[in-house]
Amino acid sequence: MxxxxxxxxxxxxxxxxxxxxxxxxxxxxxxxxxxxxxxxxxxxxxxxxxxxxxxxxxxxxxxxxxxxxxxxxxxxxxxxxxxxxxxxxxxxxxxxxxxxxxxxxxxxALRTAAASSVSIKHLARQDASVIGMIGAGHQAAFQLRSALEQRDFEKVIGWNFHPEMLPNIEKVAAEAGLPFEAVQLDGMVEAEVIISITSAFSPSLMADHVSPGTHVACMGTDTKGKQEVETALLAKADVFTDEVAQSISIGEAQHAIAEGLITEADVAQLGAVINGTHAGRSSDEQITLFDGTGVGxxxxxxxxxxxxxxxxxxxxxxxxx
The missing domain is CATH 3.30.1780.10 (ornithine cyclodeaminase, domain 1)
Structure with missing residues (x-):
């Protein structure tokens, strides 16, 4: 061995x-x-x-x-x-x-960051210029470094429950030569791509914090009960995931499914977009959401x-x- x-x-x-x-x-x-x-x-x-x-x-x-x-x-x-x-x-x-x-x-950390970046490559608008980060822990820096390679971003904005941790992602933005701004959650409306990477059990990102045309990557929910975003956001978005079975049982979709806001049929595999069997983003006004549950x-x-x-x-x- x-x-x-x-x-x-x-x-x-x-x-x-x-x-x-x-x-x-x-x-x-x-x-x-x-x-x-x-x-x-x-x-x-x-x-x-x-x-x-x-x-x-x-x-x-x-x-x-x-x-x-x-x-x-x-x-x-x-x-x-x-x-x-x-x-x-x-x-x-x-x-x-x-x-x-x-x-x-x-x-x-690398494969989790890669998953959100794959979703950005295939689902985010080509002209996305502002990326928003929710969470500033250990994995947030990996997420941001990888994501910045997928589009020509011009600015990074961020929010964290403990704002004293925001320098973790501000440093990554500075390394890339990009300005960073700490915002309140409603300030996320400026972003065209949002990555949420927290271990929360109650939502922080609400549906009205997300502008039309935004791509959201939810990367922290991988257990029953965890939740990063409001269920109404999944109802507004076209939802994609790594694995449908995990998404509806332990991922972000578990809560929207339980509330009857979406069904299993509303959750598509990101791999189908990669393979060309799913159209993915169809308009600049469409909100896309990737439920990254983390698969074996x-x-x-x-x-x-x-x-x-x-x-x-x-x-x-x-x-x-």
Whole structure:
């Protein structure tokens, strides 16, 4: 079995490689060539942690495995380590033998950012010039760096429940040579693209905070009960997702479905837009919303790519397991 430690990931996986892996796996899912297993996601009753498993099988790429991990909200304050902790395990689909163990923390941030960026590439207006960020935690910086590569943005605006964290995304804007402005939530009407990346259980972004023609990427809701945006926004928007089954059960769509504002048939796969079997955006006035629940196949795709790179560079550690 091969081991690729967390410490090696930063030198192996680029934003571009993560984007390509995620875009390809979304397309494979929509084509029926890859599928995700049911998610296990539980509050464990210790340290306020959420822990679970996401897995799947990509027949085309012969990638089989799972990611184990979750969210420990006290880590940063108590232990000075990031709140999201995970490990990816890959298996040989021909034999079932363990193939690789890969550090999943940075990979999770990169693949989550890649997913929202794939949605921006395929759903946002080409002339989008202002991007809005809701959330300024660890993953927000990854989100913004990746998103800025998808359009010629001219300005970044941001809101966070704890405004003292906004310099995290202001720094990314400055690195890109863009002005940054802290706004109240109603100031998001200026944005043509909005990324929400929080761990909230009640909505912050409301329907009247979003202007016609905006693309919204909701990237934080991956558990029953979590919610980042008002259900009325999903009713106004054309909704796309990584995996419909997850979207309606643990994603942002779970609440709009429960209230009867939308149905499962109203949620489309982003992969269908990538494949050209769904038109995607049809007008400049249309609001599009991507419900990024985070699927196991994303993790497997980027992990498999990392293993290949690690082997080629002689970095992978081989153990007799």
């Amino acid at each position: 091969l081991i690729v430690p967390e410490r090696e990931i930063a030198d192996l996986m680029t934003r571009e490689a993560a984007f390509e892996a995620v875009e390809n796996v979304f397309a494979a899912m929509a084509a029926g060539d890859a599928y995700n297993f049911p998610v296990v996601r539980e509050a464990i009753g210790h340290e306020d942690a959420l822990y679970g498993f996401k897995g799947g099988f990509d027949r085309a790429g012969l990638t089989l495995g799972l990611k184990a991990g979750g969210y420990w909200p006290n880590n940063l304050e108590k232990r000075q380590i990031i709140n999201h902790q995970s490990t990816v395990f890959l298996f040989d689909p021909d034999t079932g033998k363990a193939k690789a163990m890969v550090g999943g923390n940075l990979l999770t 196949l994303q993790d497997l795709a980027v992990a498999a790519s990392v293993v290949e790179l690690a082997v080629a560079k002689g970095i992978a550690i081989e153990v007799d397991f």
